[in-house]
Amino acid sequence: xxxxxxxxxxxxxxxxxxxxxxxxxxxxxxxxxxxxxxxxxxxxxxxxxxxxxxxxxxxxxxxxxxxxxxxxxxxxxxxxxxxxxxxxxxxxxxxxxxxxxxxxxxxxxxxxxxxxxxxxxxxxxxxxxxxxxxxxxxxxxxxxxxxxxxxxxxxxxxxxxxxxx
Numbered sequence: 001x002x003x004x005x006x007x008x009x010x011x012x013x014x015x016x017x018x019x020x021x022x023x024x025x026x027x028x029x030x031x032x033x034x035x036x037x038x039x040x041x042x043x044x045x046x047x048x049x050x051x052x053x054x055x056x057x058x059x060x061x062x063x064x065x066x067x068x069x070x071x072x073x074x075x076x077x078x079x080x081x082x083x084x085x086x087x088x089x090x091x092x093x094x095x096x097x098x099x100x101x102x103x104x105x106x107x108x109x110x111x112x113x114x115x116x117x118x119x120x121x122x123x124x125x126x127x128x129x130x131x132x133x134x135x136x137x138x139x140x141x142x143x144x145x146x147x148x149x150x151x152x153x154x155x156x157x158x159x160x161x162x163x164x165x
Contacts, residue, residue, distance in 0.1 A: 022070040023132055030062040031124060035117055047101050047116060052094060055124075059090040063135065071139040078139070085138030086131075093127035 037054035045053075063086030067073050073082070100123040104111055111119075 019070050019136070020132075023066060023135075026062060026065045026069060027128055027131075030058045030065075031121060033061070034058045034124065035121065038117065038120065039113070042113070042116075048098065051097050051101060051120065055090060055094055055097065059086055059093070062086070062131075063089075066135050067139055071135070073139055082135070082139050085134045089127070089131035089134045092130045092134075093124060096127045097123040099123075 034054050037057055038050050041050035041053055060083070063083055066086075067079075067082050097120055100119050101116070104116060104119055108115060
């Protein structure tokens with residue numbers, strides 16, 4: 001079995017590989033921050049508001065970090081659109097985690113705080129794929145189709161010139 005490395009991939013695949021590695025690292029850091037915030041807020045609030053506040057804080061930071069590091073966008077062009085995609089991803093994550101929290105007492109009536117956090121981490125992991133796809137589609141600056149080499153002529157549908165004869 002061969003291992004996957006960026007060196008043996010084509011340029012578009014190498015870029016996707018780099019994005020996935022960066023996205024994963026940011027996601028891991030965001031998850032740690034989310035768990036810390038959730039546990040802290042959970043001491044003074046119920047699970048639903050603790051989840052919502054922790055998700056909101058980490059989602060904004062996650063989108064900013066992915067925009068800059070994963071997708072290498074450093075200007076302000078498209079900033080509102082990019083953060084709107086991040087907020088859409090937040091809504092998906094909030095829906096998945098909220099349903100998970102609501103189902104937890106049914107599935108495990110005597111669950112502890114660690115079980116609650118484990119379920120939330122798993123639910124956030126499920127929402128991560130949606131986040132990556134939404135951010136990748138929103139933040140990408142180049143078209144989704146493959147780039148045409150500069151030396152390749154552009155096909156046209158123009159009529160041949162008529163000559164007088």
